[in-house]
Amino acid sequence: MNGARDIFRNGILRQNSIYRQVLGICSTLAVTNLLANTLVMCVALVFVVSMSSLTVSLLRRVTPQRIRMMVQVMIISTYVIVVDLLLKAYLPDISEQLGPYVGLIITNCIIMGRAEAFAAKNKPWPAFLDGLAMGLGYTMVLMLIALVREPLGFGTIFGLAVLPESWTRWAVMAMAPGAFFMLGIVIWVMNLIDPPAKEQQS
């Protein structure tokens, strides 16, 4: 049984979902061209992954084995819809911009992965922390990518202009390829700083 500190270190660094496990980038990479959108998506994801892990763990003793995947999907979808409803009510502009990507948190491999790999076999509090840690590790990387993409692509940070009008916007950063390249660079740098141990390469 891991202590809280171990769980956090694992989630944020050792087994970081993005540059180590390379999971779950699907839904959020698309919105990393704007910091505000990235932040909202990440907060939404942290909420869903931690609450889902908590719920799956709470129900782990009573969930029938054969349908546990369906149960996980149902729990995750419910939390995602909760987020979607709340966003529509309290942050309608951002909800509009995020479009279908909020819904796509359901298929985010991290959430299903953690539910299956950790939450289903551990007590509620560690499961919750694990979800939280994985979510935070995820947030860290995506905010970093957005921190490069938004200024280069739009000349702004959180919508505030930080570069002069004369700055030629890098369309490549505002569009898809930029996200791929940034992700590749992040993976590269993080693997250089903290090389994965032999046992963790599976």
Add this chain to the structure above:
Amino acid sequence: MKKALWSAVFMLLLSCVCAGVLAAIKISTDERVIQNEKTALQRQVLGAFKLPDDLNGFDSQIQTIAGDGRTYWLLISSGATAFVISGMGFWAPIHAVVAVDADKTTILGIRFFRHKETPGLGGRISEPWFMRQFEGKRLDSPIRLVMPGGQKGPNDVDAITGATETSRKVEQLVERVKELR
């Protein structure tokens, strides 16, 4: 048999709990959502009429008329009208509020308020500089979108560099204003 039955019952119970929670949240946020949409649209109408962004003055200055499936906004002081037009964009439908003067000959203002065009390229249609170009354009002759650097007539506006398709779609959308005014 018992296991399968328990599986089914469990699934059913879980679905009910989830559906219940979601329905509860939906009902409690519904009013807010409708209010949000209404105020958002009203702000677009104010923008199209070139009025200050003050919702408190909305009802005193503008009359909302709903008729044959469409809603018009009438600016009481000048007789100008505003309405919503929609047309296919590059990726998804583009929705705009257009305000025309009382004679229905000139565009007073336009607000592209809902679209899914490429951010930074086609998405720039909702930037103020682009929308401002349409003010004063006449409806009795074609309003063309011309690439910057091309021959621009008095009733033409600048298209968006790198967004040829979106610009074309906007041109088609503006054409339809004539049919609908």
Add this chain to the structure above:
Amino acid sequence: MSETELTSALVILFAAIFTNNIVLTNFLGLCSFLSVSREIKSSVGLGAAVAFVTTFTAAINWLIYHHLLVPLDLVYLRFVIFIVIIAGFVQFAEIAIERFAPALYHALGIFLPLITVNCAVLGISLFMVIREYGLLETVAYGLGGGLGFLVGIVLLAALRWRIRRSRVPAALQGAGIAVILSGIMALAFVGFSGMLTIN
């Protein structure tokens, strides 16, 4: 079915493969995209299976959305309903493939059930709702999206095969270089935009 609807559907079909590729433009389906592209044969198999699933689930979800969810004001439940439909269809596809093409079934292994949580499949259904497509356009988009995934994953697999003898820095091996290659492919695909016009 009018002529413009047909043209529109055809354009959407081609656009979904090239100018609006579900993986290279919308970033969906990356997980399996990056892991399965290590091998060309499994890439072809997975791509074809995904295309099969996306075409049918998009159509089924359209029917359910417009004939059930909208009339009953249950639109907010679409996420759950769509994913359940997709899960059910993949289960059905699994059984069919095991019966009629057992070699393919064994080749795909775990990746077949994983199509259920492939963001691309759910994404296509969600985009089809947002873009307010008709039924024919939805089928075209479902097919095009799936084919776009197939084209993308096979291309990436081919590229990874080509560079297997190159000296990739240790820190970039595996996922890192795959992502960079995807970025270059995405850049190339951006060149397609402007080729097609949707009326």
